[in-house]
Each structure stands twice: as C-alpha cells, then as structure tokens.
Amino acid sequence: MNNLKCWKSWLEDAFLLCTPDDPECLKYHYMTKTEKDEPQLTVEQEIAEMNKQIYESEGFDIDYSMFRCLFNYHLVDPDDHDFLKEPENDGDLMKRVSQESLKRYNQEKETAFEFVEVEKANYHFCCGFMFLITFYVLDPFDHQRKTFQARIFYSSIYPTEYVFCRPKPDPNVHSDESSEEDVEKGWT
Incomplete structure (x- = not known):
C-alpha cells in the first residue's frame, strides 16, 4: 500500500x-x-x-x-448544507455514500445486506472530509437489523474514496491479533 x-x-x-x-x-x-x-x-x-x-x-x-x-x-447535521447545495442536504449525502459503501462491501464479501438508514455521522477535515458514518442494514439471512460503519473520504476536487465498510465491531470483544486483510486495508 x-x-x-x-x-x-x-x-x-x-x-x-x-x-x-x-x-x-x-x-x-x-x-x-x-x-x-x-x-x-x-x-x-x-x-x-x-x-x-x-x-x-x-x-x-x-x-x-x-x-x-x-x-x-464534528457531528454531521443531516438537515444542514455544509457539503452540498440545496435541494440536497448533508443527510442525503450521508445516505448516498453509505449506500455506495455497502454496495461495495456486498460485492467484495458476496453478501446481500440491505441499507436501512443512517444512524449518525462524524467528520473531520483532511484536504477534503473524512466521514465516519454509522448506519443500519437488514441482514437477509436472519432478517435482523445490524449496525455497520464506513470511513469515506469525500472532496469536491478528488474522487470519493471508500476507505472501508464493516459491521460495527463488538466493544466487548478484544483481540490483540489483526487479520492480514485488516492490516492491508489499514483497519488496525
């Protein structure tokens, strides 16, 4: 990398x-x-x-x-227009990039999770914006709602980059070992 x-x-x-x-x-x-x-x-x-x-x-x-x-x-205000001009708002952008991130995850992992809604999003500036989005999906296997997270680099100049999308880690599970895939993708 x-x-x-x-x-x-x-x-x-x-x-x-x-x-x-x-x-x-x-x-x-x-x-x-x-x-x-x-x-x-x-x-x-x-x-x-x-x-x-x-x-x-x-x-x-x-x-x-x-x-x-x-x-x-900062916390993203879904009703604001910090990243887009009207008629779209920041909530529309968070939904759109979350859906694309999940689509890429599904293709890579050969899964079929369905996007439900954005729970919340944080961001910080980094020659663009780094979005840290938490959203809900529907698991077609057990029909249960699951929580996912996505890190997305967004800029009006550079192409949007989907850094990662994953199920939200369980805070009660602690592991000192990282998989090779996690290391390659920079998730550790």
Missing part, C-alpha cells in the same frame, strides 16, 4: 479549534455543555477525553455533550 493511500486509514488526533472563552468560538447545535455542568473539565482534560473517545471508537462514537471546547471532529 503506498503512503498516499495509507494516510486515509490513520486516526486523526483531536486538536483544539477554540475554547468557550474565545469570542470567535462558534457554538454548534450539538455543543450543549455549559460552565455550570459537571464534570467541569479543563481544556487539557477535554482534549484527553476527546482523544480517548476517538481511539476507543475509531472516531465513530463521540459524545459531544461532554465538551465545551470546539475540536476538529
């Missing part, structure tokens, strides 16, 4: 964009914590907590309600 493709598999560390004391700090709708809420964390503690959540979930499961600071990771 060449170095240019490899960077898309790296986890980006959290970095501080601004603190709540900064008059330029924009309040995002998902930032609901105030100085009165417990626990009251320092900026350094918030950075450490953000990085902990990023590394524990590979950037997919971040509890933004814990933070007063603004970081490089």
Whole structure:
C-alpha cells in the first residue's frame, strides 16, 4: 500500500479549534455543555477525553455533550448544507455514500445486506472530509437489523474514496491479533 493511500486509514488526533472563552468560538447545535455542568473539565482534560473517545471508537462514537471546547471532529447535521447545495442536504449525502459503501462491501464479501438508514455521522477535515458514518442494514439471512460503519473520504476536487465498510465491531470483544486483510486495508 503506498503512503498516499495509507494516510486515509490513520486516526486523526483531536486538536483544539477554540475554547468557550474565545469570542470567535462558534457554538454548534450539538455543543450543549455549559460552565455550570459537571464534570467541569479543563481544556487539557477535554482534549484527553476527546482523544480517548476517538481511539476507543475509531472516531465513530463521540459524545459531544461532554465538551465545551470546539475540536476538529464534528457531528454531521443531516438537515444542514455544509457539503452540498440545496435541494440536497448533508443527510442525503450521508445516505448516498453509505449506500455506495455497502454496495461495495456486498460485492467484495458476496453478501446481500440491505441499507436501512443512517444512524449518525462524524467528520473531520483532511484536504477534503473524512466521514465516519454509522448506519443500519437488514441482514437477509436472519432478517435482523445490524449496525455497520464506513470511513469515506469525500472532496469536491478528488474522487470519493471508500476507505472501508464493516459491521460495527463488538466493544466487548478484544483481540490483540489483526487479520492480514485488516492490516492491508489499514483497519488496525
């Protein structure tokens, strides 16, 4: 795997964009914590907590309600138009790229999962946007709803790259060993 493709598999560390004391700090709708809420964390503690959540979930499961600071990771607002112009919205884009990611997964794994809906999506900037999308699928084998995750590089200049799509890992299963396929795809 060449170095240019490899960077898309790296986890980006959290970095501080601004603190709540900064008059330029924009309040995002998902930032609901105030100085009165417990626990009251320092900026350094918030950075450490953000990085902990990023590394524990590979950037997919971040509890933004814990933070007063603004970081490089953001929650996608499906009703907003950050990535597309009207009439499409960000939710339409998350659905479209999730469906394409699942289609590619099904072709590669010879499965037939059916897309249901997007649960949530995070993103960070990286000469484009790195989307970390969690979505639901229907398993045709047992007719049960399953949770999938996809990492997708999106840019208005470069072609969209589907870094990976997978069933959401079970947080209760810990393995120190990685498969060759995981290593090749940069999933470790």
